[in-house]
Amino acid sequence: MAQTETVTTEASVAATKPDFIHRALRHRAFMIGLVLTGTMIFLALLSLFWTPHSPTEIVISQKLKPPSMSHWFGTDQFGRDILSMIMAGAQTSIVVGLIAVSLGAVIGVSLGLWAAARRGWTEDAIMRVSDLNMAFPVILIAILLTAGWGPGITNAILALGIYNISVFARQVRGAAIGMWEREFVLAARAAGKGDVAITFGHVLPNIISVIVVQATISFAIAILAEAALSYLGVGSQPPDPSWGRMLAESQKYIFFKPVIAVWPGLAIVLSVLGLNLIGDGLRDLVDPRLARRR
Amino acid sequence: MALLSVEDLTVELQTSRGMAAAVRGVSFELERGGTLGIVGESGCGKSITALSLLGLLPDGARATGRIELDGTDLLSLDEAALCRIRGNRIAMIFQEPMTSLNPVHRIGRQIVEPLRLHRGLRGAGAQEEVLRLLDRVGLPDPARRINAYPHQLSGGQRQRVMIAIALSCAPDILLADEPTTALDVTIQGQILGLINELVEDSGMGLILISHDLGVIGETVDKVAVMYGGAVVEQGDTDNLFNNLAHPYSQGLFAAVPRPGAARPDRLQTIRGTVPELTDLPPACTFADRCAMATDICWRQVPKMAAIGPRGTVHQTACHHVEGVG
Ligand SMILES: Nc1ncnc2c1ncn2[C@@H]1O[C@H](COP(=O)(O)OP(=O)(O)OP(=O)(O)O)[C@@H](O)[C@H]1O
Ligand SMILES: [Mg+2]
Numbered sequence: 058m059a060q061t062e063t064v065t066t067e068a069s070v071a072a073t074k075p076d077f078i079h080r081a082l083r084h085r086a087f088m089i090g091l092v093l094t095g096t097m098i099f100l101a102l103l104s105l106f107w108t109p110h111s112p113t114e115i116v117i118s119q120k121l122k123p124p125s126m127s128h129w130f131g132t133d134q135f136g137r138d139i140l141s142m143i144m145a146g147a148q149t150s151i152v153v154g155l156i157a158v159s160l161g162a163v164i165g166v167s168l169g170l171w172a173a174a175r176r177g178w179t180e181d182a183i184m185r186v187s188d189l190n191m192a193f194p195v196i197l198i199a200i201l202l203t204a205g206w207g208p209g210i211t212n213a214i215l216a217l218g219i220y221n222i223s224v225f226a227r228q229v230r231g232a233a234i235g236m237w238e239r240e241f242v243l244a245a246r247a248a249g250k251g252d253v254a255i256t257f258g259h260v261l262p263n264i265i266s267v268i269v270v271q272a273t274i275s276f277a278i279a280i281l282a283e284a285a286l287s288y289l290g291v292g293s294q295p296p297d298p299s300w301g302r303m304l305a306e307s308q309k310y311i312f313f314k315p316v317i318a319v320w321p322g323l324a325i326v327l328s329v330l331g332l333n334l335i336g337d338g339l340r341d342l343v344d345p346r347l348a349r350r351r
Numbered sequence: 352m353a354l355l356s357v358e359d360l361t362v363e364l365q366t367s368r369g370m371a372a373a374v375r376g377v378s379f380e381l382e383r384g385g386t387l388g389i390v391g392e393s394g395c396g397k398s399i400t401a402l403s404l405l406g407l408l409p410d411g412a413r414a415t416g417r418i419e420l421d422g423t424d425l426l427s428l429d430e431a432a433l434c435r436i437r438g439n440r441i442a443m444i445f446q447e448p449m450t451s452l453n454p455v456h457r458i459g460r461q462i463v464e465p466l467r468l469h470r471g472l473r474g475a476g477a478q479e480e481v482l483r484l485l486d487r488v489g490l491p492d493p494a495r496r497i498n499a500y501p502h503q504l505s506g507g508q509r510q511r512v513m514i515a516i517a518l519s520c521a522p523d524i525l526l527a528d529e530p531t532t533a534l535d536v537t538i539q540g541q542i543l544g545l546i547n548e549l550v551e552d553s554g555m556g557l558i559l560i561s562h563d564l565g566v567i568g569e570t571v572d573k574v575a576v577m578y579g580g581a582v583v584e585q586g587d588t589d590n591l592f593n594n595l596a597h598p599y600s601q602g603l604f605a606a607v608p609r610p611g612a613a614r615p616d617r618l619q620t621i622r623g624t625v626p627e628l629t630d631l632p633p634a635c636t637f638a639d640r641c642a643m644a645t646d647i648c649w650r651q652v653p654k655m656a657a658i659g660p661r662g663t664v665h666q667t668a669c670h671h672v673e674g675v676g
Contacts (some may be wrong), residue, residue: 244451248438248465263456
């Protein structure tokens, strides 16, 4: 992903809640994103209690069936119901995204805030380590972890989480430094507040929007990366459902049964698109300067 | 002993062209309850002087000299000790009331914080004190306003809130850095009036920074005129205004059109522009723009010397002004 430098936002979200909801409802891209992401979360939650068929049950007699009333999306080469697998796969995607983003956000935001508050060599050290970390693509980190501990979803999550630490640390550092230069921070210092109180009382509340936007975009990237890692065989392992592995397994049949590759592909595209639309929409909605222009 | 005594304060800042002195050998004193005005053009070091009193200089800055508050040298204090002085013994209000309040917190919360931090007030007691302070600074309907966000107040109201925050811990000194510059004229008068009143009532000292000579003349007992980081002239307000001695002060005051005074043919201004910090003349910083400058002005830093009749307080730093023996 391209590292956009510091989205500085005027962050008066708290102050303009009704207005925010009003503008959100009229922001078409944001609403489409909300619907797509909402559908994905709904399917994942539903799959916890109910799926049309078992996503793991192999019925060889039913293999490679086209879409029908009993199998809406058809069946795969082992006769498993594709819709059920997509629904269960959404769980995997969400779990991976949630943990990888939370891990990255909690550690990355802390490091970014620390770097901005301290500046000097603390900042240099944090940023150099994060540069080094970013120089390794997620796939490489995952493969390194796999070499050490064997393949598995935990390693994929860890690899993504580690990568996200750097993403959040840089984004938050940039935004936080901008806040430290603001006059209300100088006023807070002149009132006798220490660095910790200023960081949590003044800097963090004003960059929440930057963090939320980054989180949605990182979530989308995590879904994509989980699919890629599973596709490569270093992500989730059978029989855990995963969109990436569905894609990998459908590859052999791509020429005579292309439709079974379409479903997981569509699921990945739509959920990534949905989260990106939410991220972009939020960026517009929390930035009053952009909002007024449209 | 003076409440605050600044002696030979020099502040060097990091610039793109290396370290440069933004404040050069500044000395002044403030008695308990005294009022001092600092005037000078933009960039002459007024804000940096004020911020150095609080230990809030930009990263990489170096301050030397002495800043004594009740005999304690502030320059030798660590961050934790400075935090106990900031907002508690020395409070500051800023030029831009629009940006000096945090946009995401309600007014009430922002006033409670220093009360909790320095006075340990909490709960109902703190709430009561907030209302008292807001009432004191003349914010209408304080009970409702404590729930407002800064953007819901006007510039003048926000500055009143800033003043309430500054007053909250009954400081010994109030630093006001161009507190009315961003406000329109009628509000300016009200805010200055309020500051004057509060200073008189509470007996706190005031350091008022401004480039508006009118504001200074009406508000403070003593004035220091700064140019290029140095104080070039200082003294009792009336004395100084009536007998301007330093060529820069004369130019600065002549540049101000005075209502009532016969309008000069052409508004007098000081020739040239204020140079960059790193380009300031080495000795007398005004040498390159001064009509009276001679060799010595480039070689030797002029010393502060008393001028004017005995019994008055008035000093200037100029090689071409006769001191009194
Ligand atoms: N953070 C900084 N880094 C480097 N130089 C600075 C910094 N802040 C101020 N300066 C420089 O220090 C000098 C004095 O600045 P200062 O802010 O004290 O001026 P001032 O008298 O308050 O002017 P104004 O009336 O515009 O507020 C200026 O030349 C300014 O460019
Ligand atoms: Mg200033």
